[in-house]
Amino acid sequence: MAVSAPHPHPSNQRDQLNQPNTRNAAAPALTVRDAVIDFARRVGMTSIFANPGSTELPMFRDFPADFRYVLGLQEAVVVGMADGYAQASGRAALVNLHSAAGVGNAMGNIFTAFRNRTPLVITAGQQARSILPFDPFLAATQATELPRPYVKWSIEPARAQDVPLAIARAWAIAMQEPRGPVFVSIPVDDWDQPAERVPERVLAHVTRPDPQTLAQIGARLDACERPAFVVGGAVDRAGAVEDVVRLAERHRARVYVAPMTGRCSFPETHRLFAGFLPAMRERIVEILDGHDLVFALGAPAFTYHVEGQGPHVPHGAELCQLIDDPGTAAWTPQGVAAVGNVRLGVLDLLDRPAPRERALPAPRAVPPRALPPAADERMSVAYALQTLGEARSAADIVVEEAPSARPVMQTYLPIERAGGFLTMDSGGLGYGMPAAVGAALAKPGERVIALIGDGSSMYSIQAIWSAVQQRLPITFVILNNTRYAALQDFAPVFGFGPGDPVQGTDLPGLDFVALAAGMGCSGVRVSAAGELSEALQRALAAGGPALVEVLVA
Structure with missing residues (x-):
């Protein structure tokens, strides 16, 4: 006969339910x-x-x-x-x-x-x-x-x-x-639902370019007589600037910056630096004429802004490319393209035997100094940027969004180091002022100079408030020419005649010192050329954000 266990008393049931189950207890669930x-x-x-x-x-x-x-x-x-x-x-x-x-x-x-x-x-x-x-x-x-x-x-x-x-x-x-x-x-x-912890894992973020394709590029580099390098932002992103300098010095190559490049990928005071390429097919071919090999490193070959015609490289020149983006390599119009991490590819090219000696190319012409304005004139952008170049430290980071002033900046405000320059590759406005805030947060203790046009600044001027709240050492330099100068300068390409009005491009009545003050940032407006250097030096020495509005012609 089976013997049943005694039925527990209800009070004993409650006691058992209230006791912690140490054997089956689980850790608190993650959300x-x-x-x-x-x-x-x-x-x-x-x-x-x-x-x-x-x-x-x-x-x-x-x-x-x-x-x-x-x-x-x-x-x-x-x-x-x-x-x-x-x-x-x-x-x-x-x-x-x-x-x-x-x-x-x-x-x-x-x-x-x-x-x-x-x-x-x-x-x-x-x-x-x-x-x-x-x-x-x-x-x-x-x-x-x-x-x-x-x-x-x-x-x-x-x-x-x-x-x-x-x-x-x-x-x-x-x-x-x-x-x-x-x-x-x-x-x-x-957010409050249960979930599991993401497992640990190791992922490779870069790939090495194909050795055989790199060997073809290396052989062409060794055989050519007058190589030109065209560098783009992927060089700096990959941490390859110093390696590209070594490769250029080995091959005695002139080095140009690719059109619409948003980072400094070669020191602009180097003996081999040759300047900046415009986003126009015919002008690129004209500038690169005389080179028998064009090597695009970390850059498209090439970014164009307006419709063009004719060849993409000078007659008789070969085109090679080392790029981290297979999509970009796919539309490269001709030549040999190696895809993968730019630094790894450059290191592999540096591992090849040294090529024969070539003569150094002629150095880039030194630009003339910009002159101060006459007493009754506004200062030129060239003079303003020349003064900024003399006041700043070469270690400062420049974040730029002044499209009409960029060619002048490239002449009078040379960038000398990797990581020392940022701008937008897209051409879309509203990037520069907030990007300066982000760069300053990423590089504590380093001075950031935000060089911004008056029109560009109004797309994201709220960034000044974030700079004030974070107490960041940013000097906002606003070049105020009271217009969308890039559009007015570009209008002749689309059929505007001399003096024809370009609707929607004048910007009167903006007071950037007042706007900055409203967000807690000190500022000064400079119209006299003789006062600019001192105003910039004070702003560059400030412990937090400061703004200098410069009235330019």
């Missing part, structure tokens, strides 16, 4: 927020550039003490700051935007980040999953489509539990060459 913060910490994305909305707030509850929240007052400013930070630091930056409206506001600088090849992990809020079928307020319809095609990858994870792995994948894609921005849309109710 999606915990797992994302843990992964971001491991890969160094501890500065979050953001402008918050309601659907993003849960991401920042219990904000970790070792993270930094960098507030921008408009989403384009947020992305611009993150871009400058990522380029200056060499690491991916984490961006948080509001759903559709915020991403839309940011699109101009997302486009620039894509052209700059800047690694950004951009997150944006989304409405709660449970109400998405009802087209709720602030929901992003087809959220992943909005930033395309100017992100490398875009996703809204199918489940909350997939968010941490989506962030990890986004980071890996952003950092793989060619680098660039990626996008993750995250529903607001995902």
